[in-house]
Amino acid sequence: MTKNGRFTVSKSALEKFFSGCAFRYKLYREWNMKDDKLPPALKNGIEVHQAIEDALTGTGSITREEAKRVVNWVEKNEYTILGTEVRHWAPLTNEIALFGIIDAIAETPSGEVVLIDWKTASSQWTASRTADGKLVTINAQSWQGPIYLTRPESSDIIAPSAWPTRMQYIVIPKSGAIGVWDYEASEADTQQLISACNLLKHAADIGSFPKNKGWQCGRCDFKRVCWESPGWEKFYEERKPKK
Numbered sequence: 001m002t003k004n005g006r007f008t009v010s011k012s013a014l015e016k017f018f019s020g021c022a023f024r025y026k027l028y029r030e031w032n033m034k035d036d037k038l039p040p041a042l043k044n045g046i047e048v049h050q051a052i053e054d055a056l057t058g059t060g061s062i063t064r065e066e067a068k069r070v071v072n073w074v075e076k077n078e079y080t081i082l083g084t085e086v087r088h089w090a091p092l093t094n095e096i097a098l099f100g101i102i103d104a105i106a107e108t109p110s111g112e113v114v115l116i117d118w119k120t121a122s123s124q125w126t127a128s129r130t131a132d133g134k135l136v137t138i139n140a141q142s143w144q145g146p147i148y149l150t151r152p153e154s155s156d157i158i159a160p161s162a163w164p165t166r167m168q169y170i171v172i173p174k175s176g177a178i179g180v181w182d183y184e185a186s187e188a189d190t191q192q193l194i195s196a197c198n199l200l201k202h203a204a205d206i207g208s209f210p211k212n213k214g215w216q217c218g219r220c221d222f223k224r225v226c227w228e229s230p231g232w233e234k235f236y237e238e239r240k241p242k243k
């Protein structure tokens with residue numbers, strides 16, 4: 001995928017490429033799983049996100065308990081929602097750009113603008129201690145933070161020069177209180193992201209996505225199309241013409 005001449009990378013693309021089987025990235029670029037075939041957890045996450053979007057923008061009645069809890073949380077913490085479902089395109093290097101859809105951009109009561117990502121979870125995230133005694137929330141350390149916090153070329157919501165440096169994961173567990181977990185922009189993480197994107201771009205340039213057939217296939221979303229199991233076409237729709 002390219003935009004303005006740059007090879008474009010998303011969180012999902014990186015996750016597929018570095019999932020343990022690079023071939024998943026190729027299948028991800030070519031096939032979408034049909035809505036009625038999505039795994040229940042993924043389908044639930046999509047529905048909750050839509051319900052939160054509807055609730056925050058007032059475009060629908062609040063249909064899900066999770067959305068009601070998020071609206072209450074936003075009001076209680078006096079956040080001002082500046083935008084939802086924000087399409088984010090940001091140049092990373094001269095050859096690579098990043099793409100993602102940011103759940104929300106909000107202003108805190110102190111006037112700071114932050115990026116927000118809603119996460120549904122079976123239980124609340126916890127912090128873990130590293131060998132050097134540092135407390136980290138592992139789930140908040142993924143590539144998503146550096147991708148979204150990379151300054152875009154333009155934005156209708158906030159000037160690129162004032163782009164936030166903090167992202168907040170708002171975790172909505174099945175029971176218990178909503179949790180707020182911060183990710184702060186870091187130059188070291190940006191360098192890791194550049195390395196990862198360069199590896200993916202190189203693989204795309206030479207068309208090399210080796211399959212890692214074996215034990216990983218059992219839990220792979222693309223197993224049916226990859227192995228062309230009988231009736232596999234019922235599960236996927238073409239994302240773009242095969243190369």
Ligand code: SF4
Nearest residue numbers: 021024217220223226
């Ligand atoms: S089914 Fe196996 S070989 Fe095919 S993409 Fe998935 S993990 Fe890779």
